[in-house]
Amino acid sequence: xxxxxxxxxxxxxxxxxxxxxxxxxxxxxxxxxxxxxxxxxxxxxxxxxxxxxxxxxxxxxxxxxxxxxxxxxxxxxxxxxxxxxxxxxxxxxxxxxxxxxxxxxxxxxxxxxxxxxxxxxxxxxxxxxxxxxxxxxxxxxxxxxxxxxxxxxxxxxxxxxxxxxxxxxxxxxxxxxxxxxxxxxxxxxxxxxxxxxxxxxxxxxxxxxxxxxxxxxxxxxxxxxxxxxxxxxxxxxxxxxxxxxxxxxxxxxxxxxxxxxxxxxxxxxxxxxxxxxxxxxxxxxxxxxxxxxxxxxxxxxxxxxxxxxxxxxxxxxxxxxxxxxxxxxxxxxxxxxxxxxxxxxxxxxxxxxxxxxxxxxxxxxxxxxxxxxxxxxxxxxxxxxxxxxxxxxx
Amino acid sequence: xxxxxxxxxxxxxxxxxxxxxxxxxxxxxxxxxxxxxxxxxxxxxxxxxxxxxxxxxxxxxxxxxxxxxxxxxxxxxxxxxxxxxxxxxxxxxxxxxxxxxxxxxxxxxxxxxxxxxxxxxxxxxxxxxxxxxxxxxxxxxxxxxxxxxxxxxxxxxxxxxxxxxxxxxxxxxxxxxxxxxxxxxxxxxxxxxxxxxxxxxxxxxxxxxxxxxxxxxxxxxxxxxxxxxxxxxxxxxxxxxxxxxxxxxxxxxxxxxxxxxxxxxxxxxxxxxxxxxxxxxxxxxxxxxxxxxxxxxxxxxxxxxxxxxxxxxxxxxxxxxxxxxxxxxxxxxxxxxx
Numbered sequence: 001x002x003x004x005x006x007x008x009x010x011x012x013x014x015x016x017x018x019x020x021x022x023x024x025x026x027x028x029x030x031x032x033x034x035x036x037x038x039x040x041x042x043x044x045x046x047x048x049x050x051x052x053x054x055x056x057x058x059x060x061x062x063x064x065x066x067x068x069x070x071x072x073x074x075x076x077x078x079x080x081x082x083x084x085x086x087x088x089x090x091x092x093x094x095x096x097x098x099x100x101x102x103x104x105x106x107x108x109x110x111x112x113x114x115x116x117x118x119x120x121x122x123x124x125x126x127x128x129x130x131x132x133x134x135x136x137x138x139x140x141x142x143x144x145x146x147x148x149x150x151x152x153x154x155x156x157x158x159x160x161x162x163x164x165x166x167x168x169x170x171x172x173x174x175x176x177x178x179x180x181x182x183x184x185x186x187x188x189x190x191x192x193x194x195x196x197x198x199x200x201x202x203x204x205x206x207x208x209x210x211x212x213x214x215x216x217x218x219x220x221x222x223x224x225x226x227x228x229x230x231x232x233x234x235x236x237x238x239x240x241x242x243x244x245x246x247x248x249x250x251x252x253x254x255x256x257x258x259x260x261x262x263x264x265x266x267x268x269x270x271x272x273x274x275x276x277x278x279x280x281x282x283x284x285x286x287x288x289x290x291x292x293x294x295x296x297x298x299x300x301x302x303x304x305x306x307x308x309x310x311x312x313x314x315x316x317x318x319x320x321x322x323x324x325x326x327x328x329x330x331x332x333x334x335x336x337x338x339x340x341x342x343x344x345x346x347x348x349x350x351x352x353x354x355x356x357x358x359x360x361x362x363x364x365x366x367x368x369x370x371x372x373x374x375x376x377x378x379x380x381x382x383x384x385x386x387x388x389x390x391x392x393x394x
Numbered sequence: 395x396x397x398x399x400x401x402x403x404x405x406x407x408x409x410x411x412x413x414x415x416x417x418x419x420x421x422x423x424x425x426x427x428x429x430x431x432x433x434x435x436x437x438x439x440x441x442x443x444x445x446x447x448x449x450x451x452x453x454x455x456x457x458x459x460x461x462x463x464x465x466x467x468x469x470x471x472x473x474x475x476x477x478x479x480x481x482x483x484x485x486x487x488x489x490x491x492x493x494x495x496x497x498x499x500x501x502x503x504x505x506x507x508x509x510x511x512x513x514x515x516x517x518x519x520x521x522x523x524x525x526x527x528x529x530x531x532x533x534x535x536x537x538x539x540x541x542x543x544x545x546x547x548x549x550x551x552x553x554x555x556x557x558x559x560x561x562x563x564x565x566x567x568x569x570x571x572x573x574x575x576x577x578x579x580x581x582x583x584x585x586x587x588x589x590x591x592x593x594x595x596x597x598x599x600x601x602x603x604x605x606x607x608x609x610x611x612x613x614x615x616x617x618x619x620x621x622x623x624x625x626x627x628x629x630x631x632x633x634x635x636x637x638x639x640x641x642x643x644x645x646x647x648x649x650x651x652x653x654x655x656x657x658x659x660x661x662x663x664x665x666x667x668x669x670x671x672x673x674x675x676x677x678x679x680x681x682x683x684x685x686x687x688x689x690x691x692x693x694x695x696x697x698x699x700x701x702x703x704x705x706x707x708x709x710x711x712x713x714x715x716x717x718x719x720x721x722x723x724x725x726x727x728x729x730x731x732x
Contacts, residue, residue: 184432
């Protein structure tokens with residue numbers, strides 16, 4: 001496609017000035033080539049990207065296997081990464097100056113850092129499941145407690161039911177305390193306000209710094225030593241709530257603060273009272289955010305060992321009543337078994353860690369699903385339940 | 395047609411202006427006061443913890459005076475109690491953790507916000523959040539079994555190659571010996587710091603990534619349009635914009651690293667002394683001291699432990715407050731597209 005050249009300058013007269021000409025199709029021109037996407041790398045660029053790391057792989061092999069006495073996979077990985085940076089610099093220098101070299105090396109470095117983190121995460125989860133796989137394959141691991149089972153007994157005896165139940169009971173106590181108090185405080189701080197609310201906010205933000213072991217020590221010295229209560233699931237639940245309360249209150253405060261002020265004002269302008277505004281406008285708007293804040297707080301509490309270590313005591317048998325003496329929980333079960341030094345007990349601890357990981361993962365997925373912006377499509381259940389609207393006849 | 399208001403001569407029409415008040419009445423008053431009561435109770439609970447720690451720990455600090463902060467040993471039976479050793483241990487574990495966690499968090503946050511393909515970004519953000527939700531005991535057992543043997547070997551390599559640095563020396567071990575004494579390198583502050591770094595890294599990374607993602611796109615595009623490479627754009631726009639988030643996120647992570655208990659108690663073998671050699675076995679932190687010693691503590695020892703916990707709380711409080719101030723003061727969050 002070519003554009004017809006405009007008339008020669010001498011032809012420009014007063015009559016033709018300011019006239020635009022439409023481009024005309026030229027039949028002899030070759031067909032237009034589809035333009036490649038601007039963001040997509042050209043073949044040369046992708047060859048450079050892959051070629052750099054291919055060359056680094058070869059270089060790493062030569063250096064570690066042939067040139068230097070560097071044995072083992074760790075050295076290979078280190079040399080591979082180092083030569084990758086070097087090759088990035090070389091390919092950068094082939095294309096441009098120092099700016100290009102810096103850009104390529106930085107990109108490799110940033111990607112490398114992210115890969116290290118990914119490897120750490122995958123190795124953590126993978127190793128826990130790898131070590132804990134054998135107990136997990138026995139059904140009784142989920143259905144039995146450890147009463148009468150020695151640490152060295154085989155995996156077809158005993159299980160972690162008591163620890164799972166203990167974790168759930170303690171978390172339920174903690175949620176029953178922190179949910180109303182935490183969200184109530186957040187409502188107070190954002191919706192009521194005033195000088196007192198500022199004081200509460202300052203103290204709550206300060207207490208998010210409280211180390212979990214100190215929260216446990218607080219409940220230990222007040223509830224168990226001073227009040228003379230026995231170690232129990234209730235004490236552990238209280239310790240978890242002391243730890244979780246500032247976290248949940250602060251997160252809920254952040255969520256409520258981003259509710260648009262226009263919504264509140266619209267509701268008040270329609271004559272709703274402040275309580276009705278909070279109940280019917282602010283809280284429903286913030287509902288997904290509040291649920292996320294709560295669940296992430298619960299996930300944090302589920303994994304904390306130190307408050308439980310001080311307050312609950314480790315039982316080997318199933319206890320469902322939180323006021324009925326010592327009660328185990330998953331993190332505590334892991335901690336005590338890991339320290340026992342017995343091979344089978346360690347494997348049980350790893351299996352319990354896998355169970356704990358799955359519990360946290362489930363909570364996490366629920367939080368993500370709740371935090372998702374609600375689509376316009378009704379849920380599957382609602383679509384199944386509601387009858388299809390009958391066709392409108394003219 | 396509009397008509398003018400007719401002036402009225404009668405005098406008795408004067409009314410008092412409506413009384414305007416923000417004071418809540420009826421159901422609103424109930425709501426306001428119950429919310430206030432909830433706030434007050436939470437203030438009582440959370441503030442009570444801090445006050446209680448100070449009140450319980452005060453007798454110990456008063457009794458031992460300055461020596462509480464200079465004594466290395468924790469020997470309640472000999473009436474020698476001090477937190478100098480555990481304070482140094484706390485800071486060395488946290489320092490190792492931050493040396494590892496800071497670059498990783500920064501690089502990962504940069505990767506997610508600037509380098510990752512757009513469709514992977516949401517997934518990577520959830521992965522970092524998930525990493526932050528992994529219980530600390532899991533990182534503890536990961537560090538103890540999977541990492542510690544490699545960490546010990548790396549520590550030996552570090553000592554033989556950089557042993558002239560005083561804090562990398564290991565007393566009582568010869569790194570060049572034919573048979574190397576691995577036990578001198580196990581259970582060190584270095585090993586504990588690796589596990590703690592994995593725990594605090596996602597936290598720092600999440601804060602940094604959030605701040606980076608708030609960089610005004612106009613400024614980024616302007617840098618690219620002026621011919622900057624991606625790295626040039628990062629150094630000239632993203633990093634200066636996110637400086638507050640980088641410092642604040644790092645300090646939040648530091649606050650968490652200082653208070654981390656279980657992984658440290660699991661990995662570290664207890665030794666009470668002022669030890670700067672991070673690669674050498676044995677150390678203690680305030681939180682691992684509490685976790686190890688609360689069981690056999692008498693009333694006065696409990697008070698001493700509470701005093702130690704109070705000191706730890708004050709330190710993390712200072713670090714967190716500084717972090718909050720820095721994050722709030724930075725330019726991040728304030729739009730420039732006016």
